[in-house]
Amino acid sequence: MARTRNLEGGTRRRSLSDPLAAAMLPPTNETPEQKQERIRAENEAKRISDGIDEMIRQERNEMKKTRSDVSVLLLGQSESGKSTTLKQFQLMHSPSAFHAERIAWRAVIYLNLVKSITRILIALSPDADIEEQLLEDDSASISADNHLPIASKYESYRQRLQPLFDLEERLSRLLSSPDEDEPTQLGPQNGTWVNPTTNGHSTPIVTRPTSILGPSNRDYSQVGHGTSKKKELSVHTSKNWKGTFSLSRTKNPKSKHTGEIEGWWENPDDPVHVLNACAPVMLELWQDHEVRMQLAEKKIRLQESAGFYLDEIPRVTAKKYIPTDADVLKARLKTMGVLEYPFLIANGAHRGVKWKIYDVGGARNQRHAWAPYFESVNAIIFLAPISVFDQVLDEDRRVNRLEDSLLLWKGVVQNKLLANVSIVLFLNKCDLLRAKLEAGVRLADHMITYGNRPNTYDSVSKYMRNKFSIIHESYTPNKQRELYPHFTSVTDTRRTAIIIADVRDIILKGHLKSFQLV
Ligand SMILES: Nc1nc2c(ncn2[C@@H]2O[C@H](COP(=O)(O)OP(=O)(O)OP(=O)(O)O)[C@@H](O)[C@H]2O)c(=O)[nH]1
Numbered sequence: 001m002a003r004t005r006n007l008e009g010g011t012r013r014r015s016l017s018d019p020l021a022a023a024m025l026p027p028t029n030e031t032p033e034q035k036q037e038r039i040r041a042e043n044e045a046k047r048i049s050d051g052i053d054e055m056i057r058q059e060r061n062e063m064k065k066t067r068s069d070v071s072v073l074l075l076g077q078s079e080s081g082k083s084t085t086l087k088q089f090q091l092m093h094s095p096s097a098f099h100a101e102r103i104a105w106r107a108v109i110y111l112n113l114v115k116s117i118t119r120i121l122i123a124l125s126p127d128a129d130i131e132e133q134l135l136e137d138d139s140a141s142i143s144a145d146n147h148l149p150i151a152s153k154y155e156s157y158r159q160r161l162q163p164l165f166d167l168e169e170r171l172s173r174l175l176s177s178p179d180e181d182e183p184t185q186l187g188p189q190n191g192t193w194v195n196p197t198t199n200g201h202s203t204p205i206v207t208r209p210t211s212i213l214g215p216s217n218r219d220y221s222q223v224g225h226g227t228s229k230k231k232e233l234s235v236h237t238s239k240n241w242k243g244t245f246s247l248s249r250t251k252n253p254k255s256k257h258t259g260e261i262e263g264w265w266e267n268p269d270d271p272v273h274v275l276n277a278c279a280p281v282m283l284e285l286w287q288d289h290e291v292r293m294q295l296a297e298k299k300i301r302l303q304e305s306a307g308f309y310l311d312e313i314p315r316v317t318a319k320k321y322i323p324t325d326a327d328v329l330k331a332r333l334k335t336m337g338v339l340e341y342p343f344l345i346a347n348g349a350h351r352g353v354k355w356k357i358y359d360v361g362g363a364r365n366q367r368h369a370w371a372p373y374f375e376s377v378n379a380i381i382f383l384a385p386i387s388v389f390d391q392v393l394d395e396d397r398r399v400n401r402l403e404d405s406l407l408l409w410k411g412v413v414q415n416k417l418l419a420n421v422s423i424v425l426f427l428n429k430c431d432l433l434r435a436k437l438e439a440g441v442r443l444a445d446h447m448i449t450y451g452n453r454p455n456t457y458d459s460v461s462k463y464m465r466n467k468f469s470i471i472h473e474s475y476t477p478n479k480q481r482e483l484y485p486h487f488t489s490v491t492d493t494r495r496t497a498i499i500i501a502d503v504r505d506i507i508l509k510g511h512l513k514s515f516q517l518v
């Protein structure tokens with residue numbers, strides 16, 4: 001072993017049996033000038049080499065940054081609560097964007113409310129009643145007398161609420177996609193009640209495809225004049241409805257000196273005026289005991305969907321109504337395609353990690369769009385509403401919603417492409433499950449395997465969790481994968497915030513682990 005001096009004059013070991021090391025030894029007959037020149041050249045070479053090392057280090061850091069982007073896919077059937085969960089993420093991590101869009105949601109909330117009212121009127125309509133009886137039991141004899149009191153009431157309600165049918169059509173047209181093939185989606189974009197010339201505020205949301213509005217397959221043609229058969233309404237991203245309905249579009253300073261704002265309530269074409277005028281009749285209809293009985297008889301539970309606003313009629317129809325956080329969270333806007341939402345999530349040690357959350361359409365005809373995202377996703381939040389055991393899919397009324405959810409879950413957990421993806425399960429709509437069980441709806445009547453177990457929230461919710469867990473255990477291609485189930489009611493901000501914080505940490509940890517960064 002020889003000890004050689006290095007360029008800086010330090011010492012290091014080099015094996016003389018190493019031909020490269022031997023070749024790099026300075027010549028024995030080196031003059032002082034030659035030595036000085038050699039050291040200068042070696043220092044220069046080191047400077048260049050260090051520069052290259054630094055470049056490589058920076059590139060690696062960049063790589064780490066890109067690779068440390070977290071992408072999360074929200075999956076689940078239609079109306080499972082995916083978009084609501086996304087709104088909760090926004091509320092926590094991008095509150096300014098959430099609040100900036102608050103006014104724009106007014107249009108959707110109005111449409112949700114109006115649709116709930118028209119849905120009640122459809123349910124009360126004597127024609128709908130006869131149709132339903134014929135469908136359910138063609139041997140049943142129909143006694144029109146049984147329906148006389150409600151039939152005459154229906155006519156009075158229908159007449160007094162007629163302006164709402166026109167408003168529904170107008171709002172639908174304003175929010176619809178121009179390329180929808182349903183008759184009511186076409187036609188000129190008139191009836192605009194906002195100033196379309198001002199710039200809408202920019203939304204931080206990167207939207208790729210489209211969203212569609214409200215689940216209604218009912219035929220309205222018998223109910224209101226001027227409304228025609230409609231299926232689902234779509235909102236085209238190119239319409240930028242959030243921009244169209246934002247406050248910046250509706251407000252104009254009345255006076256340059258005082259800066260007083262002219263709000264939408266001063267625009268006579270704004271829908272709020274029709275709603276405000278119809279509010280007393282809407283309230284009368286919703287509080288009518290006989291109407292409630294009819295709805296209960298027909299098992300129509302409007303509170304489970306957009307019916308939330310029916311309990312808030314005076315507030316929502318007030319001229320200066322501004323949607324609250326809860327109103328925005330409950331606003332129903334059906335998603336079509338896949339929408340990408342970027343977040344920069346600053347959280348303690350994991351400061352500044354970029355997240356991309358993908359909100360997908362959950363209806364059956366939307367699910368084909370999910371697969372392309374499977375290859376690059378780090379985590380999935382799967383939403384399974386557990387209150388839906390007595391409901392059927394809107395898109396196929398022969399299919400029980402819970403059964404559909406279980407099948408979908410099986411498909412996701414057994415997918416080989418997703419074998420190394422963290423999966424978080426939200427057993428959602430627990431508030432509705434509790435209310436349903438307390439109202440006497442029995443799980444065993446819809447799921448024979450539940451047998452004689454108690455029809456209580458505790459027992460039913462645990463049963464549901466087991467069902468989903470067993471499917472995961474049996475079908476996952478990755479037996480090491482841990483499942484993270486949560487009981488959720490994603491419209492409840494306080495509780496959901498705690499769960500989201502938990503989920504965020506689990507996802508980050510799994511993600512960082514997969515890159516050996518922790
Ligand atoms: N009471 C209650 N309502 C909920 C809950 N989760 C979602 N909702 C409501 O259910 C409706 C549907 O929720 P969305 O988040 O739009 O459902 P989605 O999964 O995005 O549906 P698609 O876009 O059709 O795939 C909305 O009106 C929500 O406010 C919940 O836990 N409790």
Ligand SMILES: [Mg+2]
Binds near residue numbers: 362
């Ligand atoms: Mg959605």
